[in-house]
Amino acid sequence: MLKKERQAYILHQVNLHNRVLSADLSQEIKVSEDTIRRDLAELADQGKIVKVHGGALSQGYHFSLNAQQVYSLDEKKIIAQKAASLVQDGMFVLTTGGTTIIELARALPPGLKATFFTGSLTAALEYMRHPSIEIILIGDRLSKNAQLTVGGEAQARIRQVKADLCFLGTNAIDTTHGLTENDWEVMQIKKAMVSSAQKVVSLTISEKVNTAQRIQVCDIHDIHTLVTELSPDDPLLKNYIREGLEVL
Amino acid sequence: MLKKERQAYILHQVNLHNRVLSADLSQEIKVSEDTIRRDLAELADQGKIVKVHGGALSQGYHFSLNAQQVYSLDEKKIIAQKAASLVQDGMFVLTTGGTTIIELARALPPGLKATFFTGSLTAALEYMRHPSIEIILIGDRLSKNAQLTVGGEAQARIRQVKADLCFLGTNAIDTTHGLTENDWEVMQIKKAMVSSAQKVVSLTISEKVNTAQRIQVCDIHDIHTLVTELSPDDPLLKNYIREGLEVL
């Protein structure tokens, strides 16, 4: 069997079954696993498949629906960078969704071994591109507005977790009303996250600092750390430091 | 034998078998391999065949250039169309993930009011674009291979549901081994879905019919309906009708 032929066959199998094992192919085509591995590597270089340990996956599934233009992306990248530094190996981390969280996902160091809990589809999709973190998806009814699972079941699951960290993509925060939201169901989810985490981190672009919305998620003192794109000594953040928050 | 004759013969052989080996031809026509090679090179220059190391392939065989699209999309659209007609207002529907299921999501009639349960991120994302269906995300650990939630928790949640319908994006099916998979964790999820649904529907492009993989999900008789892109009276499907399956 010619090399091209073999590779065509392999590509076909991958597209057909989404996943193939080198060992299976080797037995099927009667060539050594090394050869299969080399074929898979070549096909992966050409971008036709995705190589994984032990075999390969089809490319078709593996593109994420990204590239939506993000509002004030640069600021969010700075926030993400700061926030990522808080995550240590072995931690359990709760996160909401939103564009800032997605930037956080991208900013995680490649070798990190931690477990992320989220009810956000887009966040989960982004976490999946990371090679070594584990992802626990929180199930329940999917809110089309929030792109997030909401409901009692989700809250119950969140409360089961004893998380080290909780990252909240924040819509509005000020010292008198605390962290506020405009969606009842999202509020409930965030509330559950706040109460399940040792340390609560709010990721907020400075534009949203000192603004409030209708529904309170938690008091300002329930937040331990505030991350913005500004320097910690920026006057805008003085109030929060006075209230005892750590500001990055 | 004249050069022209020989090349005509070679071209004929290539088109007939899709591939030829220089060594074989050399022996067959009783000329040196160098001559064969030169012939193949000429034919390749004229664009009549594709030269590869060791021989040559026919034109059609080398169609691989950047098929970034979903594999056999048209077939899947037909399947999706047929499957969508099974869903009625008010139904509870369990589904796996995969490209065929995504096509199903796109084929659902806009006014449909039903509840879809899935552990697949990509499927959930597609369902979210539908205006009126409700989506319940099944939570648990996200398998990066399968792009699906897997694990005991997910299985337990699935078993809680009394679903009317279950759509399985199917990897391999045949009458003796039933529905088979290549991933242990995915098998468990599908198994749970099969046992929780009144009616189990397997969505399978005909290429996968009568193939098997390593791990059995369920017996052929646990499947009630088989949907392929073929007409129900296609001979390939006769066996399944004989086994008592409904074939669409």
Add this chain to the structure above:
DNA sequence: TGTTTTTTTGCGGGTTTGTGCCGATATTAA
């Protein structure tokens, strides 16, 4: 017909490609 010219072919070499094997390392699962 015989001779010259052109084309085609086979062969000897050195080079490249494809494959399998082995030992060292990395990754995964229990």
Add this chain to the structure above:
DNA sequence: TTAATATCGGCACAAACCCGCAAAAAAACA
């Protein structure tokens, strides 16, 4: 943690390839 499995890098060997040349064959021509 350990054990099992997969991967990587290097090596070896055979098969295929390329190049140049000269013999052979075919074609052209006197």
